[in-house]
Amino acid sequence: MTSYTRIRIPAGFWEGLSQLGYNAHNVLRRARLPLAMITESVVTTAQYFAIWQAFSDIIGDTAKGITKLPTVFETAKYPPPVLATYHARDYRDALYRMARYKRLCPPESLRITEEGEKCKIDLDWLYAEQPGPPMLVGITLAFLLELGRRGSGTHLTAELVEFSHGMGDVSALETYFGCHVRTGASCNRLTLHRRDLDHPFVSYNEELLEMLTPVLDQSLDNHQNSRSITEMVMWILKRCLAGGRPDIQTVASELGMSDRTLQRRLTDEGTSYQKLLTKARHEQAREYLTDSSIHIKEVAFLVGYEDQNSFYRAFRIWEGDSPSNWRTEQLGTN
Structure with missing residues (x-):
């Protein structure tokens, strides 16, 4: 499986924008993408297009x-x-x-x-x-x-x-x-x-x-041969969770296939879209919670929950504890 959805940001891209007098933060805000993406060397196709469109919108003259x-x-x-x-x-x-x-x-x-x-x-x-x-x-x-x-x-x-x-x-x-x-x-x-x-x-x-x-x-x-569909879907999900719940049609589109084909490929690899979505949310939640500077309400948003209560319920199922207690315990043992 070819990992065509993993797009490398051109080396020196952000520096090049700076030399032209354009701020990377403004471009990412316009693209509605996290500012932390400045340090990301790889993005999805949709995010890559959004960055270029935002730059075009800001510069005004293509x-x-x-x-x-x-x-x-x-x-x-x-x-x-x-x-x-x-x-x-x-x-x-x-x-x-x-x-x-x-x-x-x-x-x-x-x-x-x-x-x-x-x-x-x-x-x-x-x-x-x-x-x-x-x-x-x-x-x-x-x-x-x-x-x-x-x-x-x-x-x-x-x-x-x-x-x-x-x-x-x-x-x-x-x-x-x-x-x-x-x-x-x-x-x-x-x-x-x-x-x-x-x-x-x-x-x-x-x-x-x-x-x-x-x-x-x-x-x-x-x-062209190394990556499994499961790896690809997990990679896309983790970068598309913030502020929403990406559906299978969206992820399938990123992979250049129909949602039925994606479902079949995931079944062949012994998993499902819903299982991977849950796993991606769980893994990202654990990662964000280990950063004490991120408020729990923001963590809920970053892993695709519209309200904090839904996130709390899901986290208790995953870890058997509340996000705040889990964070306290993790930070206390580090």
Whole structure:
């Protein structure tokens, strides 16, 4: 089972926003996500989209974010899959490595087609029912061009850029990409001059690639085969509990399957959605209660209970004691 719902926040993302003058706390508040998520390196697809949409809402101009954010990321802070592309032999090698290793950090999927004098790169979505926010779409395509510019040391331009949605100031985008930008298209696509793919990378590092490639290939194989449905559901539930009770349809959507398929897969693994929901609430409640700075009423909210009394009843079933007594005993023994 491929864990496509585990999305890694790009390295340096929050710092990049800060350099552009935007506060991470404001973005998370706008996205209605916990501020503690600043320290989270992995989020769900829905949370990932919410962060990008919040950033877009705050900045107000989609084009501005698209043209500015890709340029503020420091190469030294690229994660290994991206670092491998930056040190590729040439632009073509970098793009194909990016398309391959993108599966390690979804939800985006890249499809490369070389025809005649053109190279088309189509952006699709893995296991996401809704397309990503326009800001994320634009920045993904802009970063692909930025990769070629940084790696080759040449100010490359695209031949055509197509977006399925409106993207704000199109003239600013055309200045950045160096070509015509079409909105309202049937796809999200970056079309490059095929000859540019032959540009050698000044950042080419054969020795580093010899070390990174086997490790990344093994990680990709493990990534595609290692995680059970039970682990995936537990991971999603723990990040979606706050302020509500995620239903099976929501979790199934995150996994890119129907609720019936999810129920069947969980049955095959000897469990059920309700059992995992209860287990997730129990485990999270214990974790939150060991932090004396979190009020019990807030703990109830964080594990998906609308009122404190319901949480108290559930906790007594789990632990045979009240949350306050359990906390006192735990903190007293530490």
